[in-house]
Amino acid sequence: MSDDEADPELLELLRQSLSVSTKPKDEISSDTGVLRDAEYIYNNAIDVHIDMYGTKAAAANIYQSMQERRYSTHAWTQVELHPKPSEGFSQLDIVNFVFTMDLLNFSFWSELSGVERYQVDYTGKHWTGYNSLLACLRRAIDDGIPITTPTYWLSGRVSDEALKNVFRSATAEQIPLIGERISILREAADVLHKSFGDLDEPVEGATEEPTAVPVDLEPVGHVDPSDAKPEVTAQDHPDTEDPENGVTLPEAAPIHPDHVHVDPVAVPSGESQSDAHEAEIVRDAAVGEPVTESPRQGEADHQASEMSIKEQQAPPRPDYSVVRLIEKADHSAGKLVNLLVKHFPCFRDETRFDRKKVRLFKRAQILVADLWAAFGGTGYGEFHDIDNVTMFADYRVPQMLHSLGVLSYSPPLYYRIQSLQPIDSEHSWEVQLRGCSIWAVELIRREILRNNADAQLNAVLIDFFLYDLAKERERAQEGLAMPHHRTRSMWY
Numbered sequence: 134m135s136d137d138e139a140d141p142e143l144l145e146l147l148r149q150s151l152s153v154s155t156k157p158k159d160e161i162s163s164d165t166g167v168l169r170d171a172e173y174i175y176n177n178a179i180d181v182h183i184d185m186y187g188t189k190a191a192a193a194n195i196y197q198s199m200q201e202r203r204y205s206t207h208a209w210t211q212v213e214l215h216p217k218p219s220e221g222f223s224q225l226d227i228v229n230f231v232f233t234m235d236l237l238n239f240s241f242w243s244e245l246s247g248v249e250r251y252q253v254d255y256t257g258k259h260w261t262g263y264n265s266l267l268a269c270l271r272r273a274i275d276d277g278i279p280i281t282t283p284t285y286w287l288s289g290r291v292s293d294e295a296l297k298n299v300f301r302s303a304t305a306e307q308i309p310l311i312g313e314r315i316s317i318l319r320e321a322a323d324v325l326h327k328s329f330g331d332l333d334e335p336v337e338g339a340t341e342e343p344t345a346v347p348v349d350l351e352p353v354g355h356v357d358p359s360d361a362k363p364e365v366t367a368q369d370h371p372d373t374e375d376p377e378n379g380v381t382l383p384e385a386a387p388i389h390p391d392h393v394h395v396d397p398v399a400v401p402s403g404e405s406q407s408d409a410h411e412a413e414i415v416r417d418a419a420v421g422e423p424v425t426e427s428p429r430q431g432e433a434d435h436q437a438s439e440m441s442i443k444e445q446q447a448p449p450r451p452d453y454s455v456v457r458l459i460e461k462a463d464h465s466a467g468k469l470v471n472l473l474v475k476h477f478p479c480f481r482d483e484t485r486f487d488r489k490k491v492r493l494f495k496r497a498q499i500l501v502a503d504l505w506a507a508f509g510g511t512g513y514g515e516f517h518d519i520d521n522v523t524m525f526a527d528y529r530v531p532q533m534l535h536s537l538g539v540l541s542y543s544p545p546l547y548y549r550i551q552s553l554q555p556i557d558s559e560h561s562w563e564v565q566l567r568g569c570s571i572w573a574v575e576l577i578r579r580e581i582l583r584n585n586a587d588a589q590l591n592a593v594l595i596d597f598f599l600y601d602l603a604k605e606r607e608r609a610q611e612g613l614a615m616p617h618h619r620t621r622s623m624w625y
């Protein structure tokens with residue numbers, strides 16, 4: 134939208150105030166406005182630039198690589214810790230898991246080295262980044278804590294200590310923004326309870342039991358599982374550690390002093406949590422990075438876990454509120470995003486740029502995309518307008534777009550990022566980085582479709598692909614050469 138064009142949202146408000154609107158008052162629009170705002174940011178950005186040659190080259194490379202890998206929504210189920218029907222997760226479980234995960238899907242970066250940073254001990258491996266969140270949720274579910282059941286987070290039902298215990302770390306660093314994460318869970322539970330209850334009443338079609346016949350997870354453009362992105366295993370890279378993917382290394386793996394990542398060490402199965410905790414301290418000492426744990430902290434952890442065990446004793450009944458919310462969207466991705474933003478302040482990822490309100494909606498959009506991918510575009514993942522969802526403006530994909538030569542930065546911004554200095558939340562640089570990333574992925578999408586009219590892709594798949602690529606490169610240690618921008622934000 135150019136400066137001269139009227140904002141359609143303002144126009145509609147004006148129409149409503151003059152009682153000349155043709156829309157029912159409570160109708161939810163399927164237009165999120167994110168793409169329009171991203172174009173506006175791009176048009177007015179002075180510190181972030183989209184290089185046209187870089188965009189064309191990236192589009193060709195991305196499309197070729199996606200074709201070679203037969204990249205599709207199937208990639209979602211290839212992520213080790215994403216829940217799958219084959220593991221006994223019902224459709225309701227998966228819906229609630231995705232909702233919980235995307236409430237909390239923000240800010241996993243650390244100022245600390247790989248050894249010291251926040252890590253989650255689960256399945257005998259140490260997990261970091263986005264995977265650390267998945268590991269927390271899966272570990273809690275394994276322990277019988279209904280962490281993905283919204284009624285469980287209601288104030289008065291579970292203590293902050295018990296919730297903190299779900300996110301407990303294997304190192305001295307805790308998960309970033311733990312206070313915000315707990316507040317977000319509480320707020321979401323209240324909204325669901327008030328706006329989408331009666332919570333306990335089953336909804337037609339939502340199965341509580343594990344799906345007997347797994348939902349068809351084959352996506353648009355079916356992919357044979359054997360063709361899915363190659364899994365990196367310890368055997369593949371015996372000399373590299375991979376906390377991101379929790380690859381377990383042989384116990385005696387040598388530690389290079391320059392290594393910035395921690396070596397994940399296997400915890401034998403059957404070992405109790407406290408045994409494992411002790412083993413962890415011994416391990417940390419063994420690699421010369423002892424984790425100092427004050428007795429007080431240990432006591433608090435112990436009390437918290439006792440409390441969480443007590444609080445688990447009366448498991449909440451199945452909770453269909455998220456299913457109800459999804460059903461209100463009538464299989465429209467745009468409507469679901471707008472519903473999330475309307476009802477839940479924690480999804481209202483909007484800010485101001487050049488005195489104009491701009492919407493970025495990262496977590497609301499990734500929630501819809503995760504549902505689409507988890508259910509292979511069917512059932513709760515069926516959205517007829519999924520192609521209107523934009524890239525999710527986080528801190529990883531912009532990093533990737535820069536390294537591909539799509540985004541370039543003004544000297545002050547480039548210096549700030551390279552020198553690992555944080556950027557304040559809501560700073561114009563942050564908004565430009567996020568808005569231009571959305572617009573850049575849109576230009577890549579258009580370029581691919583211009584050259585390949587029958588290409589089956591959208592901004593979601595391009596985003597997932599770029600995110601996965603960023604992780605692959607990081608694993609290959611190239612990540613050290615391409616820092617991401619650092620803003621401590623609950624939005625992304």
Ligand SMILES: Nc1nc2c(c(CN[C@H]3C=C[C@H](O)[C@@H]3O)cn2[C@@H]2O[C@H](COP(=O)(O)O)[C@@H](O)[C@H]2O)c(=O)[nH]1
Nearest residue numbers: 212238239240241262263525527528529530597600625
């Ligand atoms: N744009 C975009 N951002 C994404 C994801 C995902 C994971 N999505 C899964 C679903 C399908 C894909 O195949 C992925 O497996 C996480 N993030 C964001 O990254 C950051 C964490 O990064 P790190 O610290 O390195 O783990 C944090 O802001 C987090 O919110 C994505 O897909 N797109």
